[in-house]
Amino acid sequence: MGLTKSEIFTDEQNKLASLFKVLGHPARVAILQYIIDQKACICNDLVGELGLAQATISQHLKELKNTGIIQGTIEGKSVCYCIDEKIWKQVQAAFNAFFNQEVKVISCCP
Amino acid sequence: MGLTKSEIFTDEQNKLASLFKVLGHPARVAILQYIIDQKACICNDLVGELGLAQATISQHLKELKNTGIIQGTIEGKSVCYCIDEKIWKQVQAAFNAFFNQEVKVISCCP
C-alpha cells in the first residue's frame, strides 16, 4: 500500500486534491508568496532567501511549474520564474468554488 | 532527510501549508464534499460510499478532525461528523487571503 487509490475518486476530486497537495509544503507556499510580493520574476534569489539547498529549491520550483501556476523562461544564464496569471485565475476559481460553497448543516452536533 | 524544515518558515506559511496538505488527498476532499452535500452529519456511511476500508476512512476523518474543520460527536453507538462552521469560515478566510491577492507581475516572461 502507500498508494493513493485515485481510481475510486472523480477527476475533479483528484485534480483539486493534487493542487492542494502541491501547495501543501511551506517551501512552496513561501516561493509563491515571494514571487507575488516581488511583483516580478525571480531567478534563484530564493536560494539565498529560503534556507534550503539549491537542488531542493529547484525541485520545488519544478513541482510548481508542473501545475502550471508558475512558468520559467530562460534569460541568459539564469531562469526567470513568474506566476502564470491565466492559470492562477483558474486555480483561484477552483478553490473559490470549493471554499465558498454554502455549508449549512442541519446541526445534530451540538 | 525526508523531514520538512519547518523552522525556516514563518508560522503562517507552516499553518497554511499544513491546511493545504490535509486537503491534498482525494479521499479527504471527497469526505468534505459528502458532508457538505448531505447538509447533515454523517457517520460511517462513507465506508459504503467511498471504496476504502473502514480503518482507512477512520484515519482520514481523524486528520480532518485534527484541523478542526470537522467535529465528531458520539451519538449512541455511532459517531456523527459534521463541518464546524466557525473553523470552516476561518479556513475560507485564510485561503481567500492567499488566493485573492493581486498578482500583478511586471511580466518579463513572455
Added chain:
DNA sequence: TTGTTATATCGTAATATTGCGATATTAAAA
C-alpha cells in the same frame, strides 16, 4: 450476560516525499 454494530487504534507493508551532495548542462565572461 452474550452478541452485535460502529468506530478507533495498532502494526505493518508498500509507496511517496523531502533534502542534499555530486554531477550534468548551458550560457555568458575572461
Added chain:
DNA sequence: TTTTAATATCGCAATATTACGATATAACAA
C-alpha cells in the same frame, strides 16, 4: 578556449503517508 555562474537532474538516505487486516473499545440489543 577556459573559466565561471546559474540551474537542472541523479541517486540516495531519512522520514512520511497511504491502506488495510487485526484487534480493541464502547454502546445498544437480545
